Amino acid sequence: MSAEKKPDFHVVNHAVPRRDARVKVTGKAQYVADLKLIGMAYAKVLRSPYAHAKILSIDASRATAHPGVYCVVTGNDLEGLNPYYGHAVKDHPLLAIDKVRYAGEAVAAVVAVDERTAFEALELIDVKYEELNAVFTPQEAMAEDAPLLHEKQFEAGALRGFEGEVTAGKGSNICQKHHIKWGNVEEAFKNAAAVVEGDYYFPMTYAYAMEAYVAIADVTDQGVNIYSSAQHPFMVRHDLKSVFNLPVSKVRLIVPFVGGGYGSKSYTKIEPLVAACSWKAKRPVKLQLTVEEAMLTTRSDDAYTWMRTAVDANGKIIARQAKIFMNTGAYAENSPLVVEKSTNRCVGPYAIPNVLIENCSLYTNTVPASSYRGFGCAQVTLPGESQIDELAAKIGKDPYEFRLANAAKPGEEFFPGMRPFDGTLKQDLDTAARAIGWNTPLAKGHGRGVACSGSDAGAYPLTSTVVRVHADGSVTIMTGSTELGQGSHTVLPQIAAEELGVDFDKVNVVSSDTAITPYDRSTGASRTTTLMGSAVLEASREAIQQMVVMAADVLKVKVEDIQTVRGGVRCGEAQLNWSEVISKFYALPDGEVIGRSYIRKSGRFSALPVFWEAAATGVEISVDQETGKITMEKLATVGDVGLAINPALAEGQDIGAATMGMGIGLFEELIYEGSQLVNGSILDYRLPRFSDLPKEVELHLVQNQDGVGPYGAKGGGEASLNSMAANIANAVDRATGVRIRHAPLTPEKVWRALKDKNIQGSKV
């Protein structure tokens, strides 16, 4: 569709106000936390104090007898259900069965008349444990005498999404392995003009969606009905179908507004547990986790990466090799896919002829890791983009020029077998460099960085939608894409309004109800604008085709004689808008036309990835040499989005993502001491705040209409995160001469690095 340039958009490419604006600023927007069902009970969860322990016994009799308690659910109560779920590996019991695998794992749930009563009853449950040896890092998990987390073998989840072998339960703690290889790295490194090599660490991070996981389940003989804060209702539906052994038609997931996701709400979380509570309590049950419980539910994979990169005498990158060990925590969740993606994303958006990346994720007795904005890309862009600067320094080149010389070019198949590159990195990098004044003099103690990333994005193309055109000319879009804040409720109607020629205000969206809205695989991987946007565009056009036929019938002319105009049809002198077409066709001012479309891995979506998500960021930082504190002086984001359906929303995604990336670069990190997460509260997990705002911010979009999505659009919203930690580390190196390879670059870490450098310096 990239050839189809439309310079004269009416609605698309305009920063129209958000569709959900008014309800969100008046407090009327309803999230699952705000919903109540008649007769609803409330659940609270008892969690394991041990990282790894056998459950010897659970006595819930005192809790069950507590006034106001309906029932207590434990792993012993799940007969009749298939309690293990997981779309990638079915290794996750909805409550611990026989043993616990991390401190904080759900062991039992109390269902009571209100939250306080359920909470009070938790301490009345007597659980006897026998503690087992535990492992907390990939290194410990790989040791010969390491205790096994999973003894039994698991089947692959039906919607696994890629073909790697399930290794869980096969005698080691390996969760997933993946590698990519082309060329001959050994040979290339032997012949290299210069090589850089190093060990890097990307921390465990917490997405902090401000709405913690919440779900309401109502399980009856009619089926399983769930309201949830899930990003991917259809994927969750599949897990519940399997837990309850029901046809998908009897499992209904409804997702209203979601209070932030950033990947952390992708796939199944608490839904099987709350459904089991409702199943046992025989009434609707709500489970609202606290943020501190959410921190014990999902995190990002931390990654230990050894990487080396080589150039030839002309400054051309000729080889990259990496070994990555990822810490996936106690259950696989979506980490197998994160492993695959982080392997692919090691290449960066560079054309490198010799590549060998080996990746292995390990089960450990820590909070399960899963999707996190950027999806494995940030983990490997820290080493990848650090090494670009390290290498440039080594061969005496400007790192920005060095990037330009090696970046993948538009149309280049830089990743063998994948879709040719569909972005314009030169323009992205140029824009970022200009925005932060790359070539202007630097103040003392300041440093700059320009970095980029490219991700194989879009996940799997399977998306369908219905666009209903009503007799009054208004339109309803039925979409399985979830409004997480990214703006799908605004962007999708913009596309329908553009195609159908109706007012934006007349297009409404019904979303994310698996009983009503057509199938969409997921709302993640930056795919909604590209895939669901294309589906809405095609469904709108399909509705137009139907209305052309109807108009011919109404006007008693041949279909070929009907000409479409904006918002309707013309035939000679006669002109009808859609409302007139439909009303005259049905001879009643009511009724509708149903436009449909589905997208699958075929046609222009047959090549994967669906698109390359590319972005550049530019930073200028200063370092307080006495405390080690980094101040963000300037930040520029450049989203290579093909075409921004709504430029304000696209820019908002970029600055939001860059700010999260900045948080990881500067201070975000979940910290384990022994078996316990010791900063499992927002009191101690430092998030970006107002006072971290860079002094100057510039947001740019590159719009070359080179994407596979509607009007040449492609996704954004993750890529600006990916390069930020490396960018900050690179800028710190330029400011101070110290290279820090472990994120986050906390003041103390920077101070220690400066101190070490000074001590070494004085020795010379």
Added chain:
Amino acid sequence: MMPLRRFAMHQPKSVAEASQMLAEFGEKGRLYAGGTELLLAMKHDLLRYEHLIDVKTIPGLNKIELKNGTLNIGGAATHRAIEHSPAVKENLPVLAQMENNVANVRVRASGTLGGNLCFAEPHSDPAALLLALGAKAHLQAKSVRRTVTIDKLITGSYETSLGADELLEGIEIPLAGKSQRAAYVKFQLKERPTLGLALVLDVDGDNIKKAKAVVGSVSPMPTESDKANGLLTGSRAQVEKQLLDAAGALAQAADPVDDLEGGADYKRHLIGVFLKRAFIKALA
């Protein structure tokens, strides 16, 4: 939500009545002055009480007033009230400025100075500055009153010298007049300070006659050092040369601990950095 366990709230009308209630409820009761620390600990189930005694219902306990060259602040005065008090802003701007940087605007609106001191959270701002300013705490049990300095009130991490039926009536801060120069500077990454450094100087022209430096948040309680205070007196030029030694003495006295806020050696280093910054700020 994290529900609070059930408790009863009591509303004493006098300090004596509150003291009486404390005696009566024993370990099942605790004074409640704003709840910004206490209720968090109760939500996390770290503390449990069946009775809370609301000291804010005692008339006059939230007063902020000047009396005989001292600033008197009731135990139930909120951080926000102190921050905005004209009497404080005019006579002790360093206190208003410190309060303006305590936690966030919401905590300041409901949290009280008395509650803060009696909870004795080690990572906290006010105690260090009050100690440097020579503040005194007026304590009252049913029939006995006593007055102690801040270092005799806060005796450790979450520990005070308060008797079982004793409460903090108020704080009295001497106003030293025009010769006083004071600064409170802090280093903070997370929600609570990593380090707070208060410096109060009595100057006469270029001569520093008396000095009091207190470092807070790096160890269980705010600390000063006679040796450091000694090194901080003399001519300005001389003190500038002795700043590092003074910081060393203060660090030795404070004996910083390793915790989530940072390693002990980092904090010892920061004491030097922030003593210098406080010195510059105080004399600016």
Added chain:
Amino acid sequence: MNLQFVLNGKPWRVECEAQETLAEVLRNTLNLNGTKVSCEVQVCGACTVLVDGAPVSACTYLAYEARGKNVTTIEGLEKPDGTLDPLQQAFIDEFAFQCGFCTPGMIMSAKALLDENPAPTRAEIIHYMDGNICRCTGYVPIVAAIQRAAQAMGKETKK
């Protein structure tokens, strides 16, 4: 206990218990769900409401404390005729939210700020708002929205 207070300009009387927070009473008893609960440790500000004009964390502020006081929540800002508060309009115009979960608390804090200081500098906005977390926007449009609202309200006063 019988709790009497003024909520968004109207007197209310509700039954509540000592341990109930203002957020619980607003959300559970009064079904006023605009006030969101997130971190529960007074860091994020999602639950910010105004009590006698001062912002507090409703998640940790006992409902008991509101007795006899004036409480303003996000539901109290829109005028009966549907006119939005200048802050609400500015948040829309500047795209100052995405998921919207922090927004009610963010707007209430900003309202407290502008009530105290009708023409804040950028530095003053950052200092005052530093206790409100937004995970979506990177704060850039929120600062712009507060500045825009301050300007709009300034013009309104001058008229």
